[in-house]
Amino acid sequence: MKMRLSRSIVGSEEAKAVSRILLEDGYLGMGAETKRFEEDIASFLDVDPDQVISTNSGTAALHLSVDAVRATSGPTEGIPEVLVPSLTFVASFQAITAAGCKPVPCEVYAESGTLDIEDAARRITPNTIAILHVDYASNPWKLDEVYSFAKEKGLRVVEDAAHAFGCRHHGRRVGSFGDMVCFSFDGIKNITCGEGGCIVAFHKESARLAKDARLLSVEGDTAKRFAGARSWDADVKRQGWRYHMSNIMAAIGRVQLQRFPKEFIPKRTLRASVYAQRLCKQKGVLLFETDPKDFIVPHIQVIRVLDGKKDCVRDALEKEGIPTGLHYKPNHMHSFFGKDGIRLPVTEQLFSEIMTLPLHPGMSCQDVEEVCGVIKRTLG
Ligand SMILES: Cc1ncc(COP(=O)(O)O)c(C=O)c1O
Structure with missing residues (x-):
């Protein structure tokens, strides 16, 4: 990768x-x-x-x-x-x-x-x-x-x-x-x-x-x-x-706390804002809503891929050496926590759509552009 x-x-x-x-x-x-x-x-x-x-x-x-x-x-x-x-x-x-x-x-x-x-x-x-x-x-x-x-x-x-x-x-x-x-x-x-x-x-x-x-x-x-x-x-x-x-x-x-305000916060927020700019109008992709009155230091970059195309996007990224994640398999779907057979339709629908893109201060904004480029080529 x-x-x-x-x-x-x-x-x-x-x-x-x-x-x-x-x-x-x-x-x-x-x-x-x-x-x-x-x-x-x-x-x-x-x-x-x-x-x-x-x-x-x-x-x-x-x-x-x-x-x-x-x-x-x-x-x-x-x-x-x-x-x-x-x-x-x-x-x-x-x-x-x-x-x-x-x-x-x-x-x-x-x-x-x-x-x-x-x-x-x-x-x-x-x-x-x-x-x-x-x-x-x-x-x-x-x-x-x-x-x-x-x-x-x-x-x-x-x-x-x-x-x-x-x-x-x-x-x-x-x-x-x-x-x-x-x-x-x-x-x-x-x-x-x-x-x-x-x-x-x-x-x-x-x-x-x-x-x-x-x-x-x-x-x-x-x-x-x-x-x-x-x-x-x-x-x-x-x-x-x-x-x-x-x-x-x-x-x-x-040491991390000292580096956080000047180094990690700006790097994380900048990379997330490039994702947001590139993906907000991307066909077949939805970003989670945020409150303009909130300030977010993003730990993970989750997107929703619509129309059953999530696996297709994940495969395309993987082929380009870009790993993706899945945050999370809903817990009521684990054998240990879902014993009473509860169904949660909104959560299950989201689970079929969500995937996580690379995000950390060690990647460049060019890396973010590259990830978004692969998504664009895959979804049009
Ligand atoms: C939502 C959430 N809760 C709890 C934890 C647990 O934290 P830790 O890994 O430090 O035990 C994590 C860690 O990834 C998490 O993402």
Whole structure:
């Protein structure tokens, strides 16, 4: 393949930061560098550092968040249910079942690929405790409405903002408001720690529980580790996991965060705008709608190919050495999550149309032109 669908953009600055931890710091695990990373994220988002809980993956952030929401919600007669768009990475669904809850797959809006609020409303039962909302393809579409809807129905919100680091909704940064907002810093996200993630928590008790739960629920262990100490006699009152972020990951993340505003944001937005200009009038192709009041830092470039021609476009690109992706196979179509035979017609129709084009700061605008040229030659 002559192009990559996505890639990590790291270099000598990240290498220097990692070698500082390896050769000078003397401790590779969770310590002072992790604390500094949380402080940097807090200052980027303009929240209190206490609200930021770094983790070793975005999936861990989601799992801890659903667990904390469950622990702080009232009891339900049946298994607690979480409304979630079916069109998302399997991590969103696995996080819900891992926390002992039932994912309830919902439809998405065809124009944005994000949770259809009216459809979600119809699926509320006395067991529903939360919505797991996904900022699909970095699109904070109707985010205020999602939070208002949740408030009106008395539901908590875990926001899967894995794609949306750096985005703004109506002027406010994603992660600067909400309930439990989860980011991913895996190898190909808007910023990377190699692997990693974080929660930004706006619910005090959930924050306390998630912070302990990432360190096996050893009470107050975060403060000890940040001070270079250990908890030898602290109590453990509930289930926890080993989900914390190491100094090495944090060192990479801190450099990435510095590069983000001046380097990664302009490169990602410019490449997406070239795609938009070239493809907005392309016959047989639709782009997802965005709100002009939102600012999007695109993690992936998803398009819809109409009239059953998706595979034909994918094959043509592949022949030219251009890889494509598929975000995502809807989760209700997986054997594990679709046991009750639920059908979601809008989501299934979208699944037949969506494909993902290469997008990352390491490709040139000329590469984008080339991708669009192949699509034009294929669809006319
Ligand atoms: C929508 C979504 N949610 C969650 C995750 C999980 O994040 P991580 O890979 O850091 O575990 C991803 C990662 O690709 C994602 O795209």
